[in-house]
Amino acid sequence: MTEGITMTPVIEVAQARKDAEPVQRDIVFDIQKLTASYGKEPAISDVDLEIYRNVITAVIGPSGCGKSTFIRCLNRMNDLVPGAKIDGKILYQGDDLYASGVDPVEVRRRIGMVFQKANPFPKSIYDNVAWGPRVLGMRKDLDERVEKALRGAALWDEVKDRLKKNALSLSGGQQQRLCIARAIAVEPDVLLLDEPASALDPIATSAIEELMDELKRDYTLVIVTHNMQQAARVADMTAFFSLDVDEGRRTGVLVEYDETAKIFTNPSDKRTEDYVTGRFG
Amino acid sequence: MNRDRRRRIVNRTMEAVATVAAIVAIAVLAIVVISVAKRGAGAIGWDFFTKPQALFGQPGGGIANALVGTALLVVMACAMALPVGVLTAVYLTEFAPRRLAVPIQVVIDVLAGLPTIVIGIFVYALLVIGHTQSGIAGAFALAIIMLPLVARATQEVLLLVPSTLREASLALGVRRWRTVLGVILPSSVGGILTGTVLAVARAAGETAPLLFTSSIFANSVQTDVTKALPNIPVLIFTYSEQPDPALHEQAWAAALVLMAFVLVASLAAKALLARSRRKLVG
Numbered sequence: 124m125t126e127g128i129t130m131t132p133v134i135e136v137a138q139a140r141k142d143a144e145p146v147q148r149d150i151v152f153d154i155q156k157l158t159a160s161y162g163k164e165p166a167i168s169d170v171d172l173e174i175y176r177n178v179i180t181a182v183i184g185p186s187g188c189g190k191s192t193f194i195r196c197l198n199r200m201n202d203l204v205p206g207a208k209i210d211g212k213i214l215y216q217g218d219d220l221y222a223s224g225v226d227p228v229e230v231r232r233r234i235g236m237v238f239q240k241a242n243p244f245p246k247s248i249y250d251n252v253a254w255g256p257r258v259l260g261m262r263k264d265l266d267e268r269v270e271k272a273l274r275g276a277a278l279w280d281e282v283k284d285r286l287k288k289n290a291l292s293l294s295g296g297q298q299q300r301l302c303i304a305r306a307i308a309v310e311p312d313v314l315l316l317d318e319p320a321s322a323l324d325p326i327a328t329s330a331i332e333e334l335m336d337e338l339k340r341d342y343t344l345v346i347v348t349h350n351m352q353q354a355a356r357v358a359d360m361t362a363f364f365s366l367d368v369d370e371g372r373r374t375g376v377l378v379e380y381d382e383t384a385k386i387f388t389n390p391s392d393k394r395t396e397d398y399v400t401g402r403f404g
Numbered sequence: 405m406n407r408d409r410r411r412r413i414v415n416r417t418m419e420a421v422a423t424v425a426a427i428v429a430i431a432v433l434a435i436v437v438i439s440v441a442k443r444g445a446g447a448i449g450w451d452f453f454t455k456p457q458a459l460f461g462q463p464g465g466g467i468a469n470a471l472v473g474t475a476l477l478v479v480m481a482c483a484m485a486l487p488v489g490v491l492t493a494v495y496l497t498e499f500a501p502r503r504l505a506v507p508i509q510v511v512i513d514v515l516a517g518l519p520t521i522v523i524g525i526f527v528y529a530l531l532v533i534g535h536t537q538s539g540i541a542g543a544f545a546l547a548i549i550m551l552p553l554v555a556r557a558t559q560e561v562l563l564l565v566p567s568t569l570r571e572a573s574l575a576l577g578v579r580r581w582r583t584v585l586g587v588i589l590p591s592s593v594g595g596i597l598t599g600t601v602l603a604v605a606r607a608a609g610e611t612a613p614l615l616f617t618s619s620i621f622a623n624s625v626q627t628d629v630t631k632a633l634p635n636i637p638v639l640i641f642t643y644s645e646q647p648d649p650a651l652h653e654q655a656w657a658a659a660l661v662l663m664a665f666v667l668v669a670s671l672a673a674k675a676l677l678a679r680s681r682r683k684l685v686g
Binding site: 200203232236238240243254255306 | 502566568569570571572573574575576577578579582586587591592
């Protein structure tokens, strides 16, 4: 399993998925002409994209092309960055996420996020998962909820005997799965994962990938990854972002968006082809 | 070659000068501790801690009333300064826009540098004139001294809390205030306590504000905070002005107690901070 992660060419991984069932296209996010800027410089520009329910969508591309910026627009995490600004529209189940009167806290409540570096609270394993539901008023059957979330994150068997231990005593991979458990404990509709496995070893990475495949039955997943193998292995749809360099300005743009097998075996854009075959990036 | 030698000599000399400076600093503290201990140790005993001041002209007596009074003053000052200081720090690090945070920061720094005699006379004018000296007025003056220390210390430890923890909480759909209450403050309790302990150590020894607000007191143990409370700093001051050498010794002994308290408090603060840092970093 572990050597497969680095040895198999991307194209073969993707081809193996070709006979997968066609993607059900039930739109969750309808993103229209999205431009996101920090200060004056746009980080991504004119992104049009539809994200589908119970599907894993991967966002790939070279460093600095705005992958993280893009995914952080989807749950309004960028609101927390001073000077961040959004143009265009993101419709979430038909509603404009950035319309006036929309409460960003409520948006984040329904669209959860897992970050690049595992960031458990310095609390016990149990409290890490239970804190969100407790604060958000989901106090009923808290023990069951915590167990369900930990099972959902494929962590229960490893931690059920030490729920009161500090979460920071877990290994990196376990901490990241705990963060996933924490995110699903509040029952969001969508889970955004920003390079969730980039700091993990291959074994922990494959555990997270298997988990994602499980999670897509209940959630819509969007994953940012710099690892093409990973995108080819787990994603149903793949969006390829690249950098547009114009008069010294570097802006992230969406180059191509299609089913994963198509992106990796028969891309329509030359830039995508160069990237997935390793000629650039 | 020559240049190289010169650099080596300069380097050695500077190192030596710095080392001597460090030794001088330690020596000053050592001399103070030793001389206070030498002069005051003789008066320290069970009676010294358990008996109140002797009546005028009588031998014996202790500082029990001053110990109780100082403890009361410090506890009340803490109760006033701690919530305001912590909330100020929370506001500055978690909520304030930059253009407000900077001036508030300056104000707090100025407050920290304010001479304590100024604070004393201010509280005197505000709470003592027209009323009477009281423990409350004394505690209020001490609280003003503690406030910037607590706020500063809290701010520093709040900045140590990784921003990834804030993000983690906010990404759950938790409001900012609940994030502060449930994640940020619990992760920084150790540091806040450290700052508080240091502020207490500082306030416990402050004399100037208490001369104005809580200096005319009885020789008995006093717990009514609406009247002036006996306290250690003023006791040291008044005893040292008395002609009786026995009282001088008691003043030295009280100074020794105060110093020991500050020392223990500083060590405790250091240990607390180390523990809270470990807890955050894992």
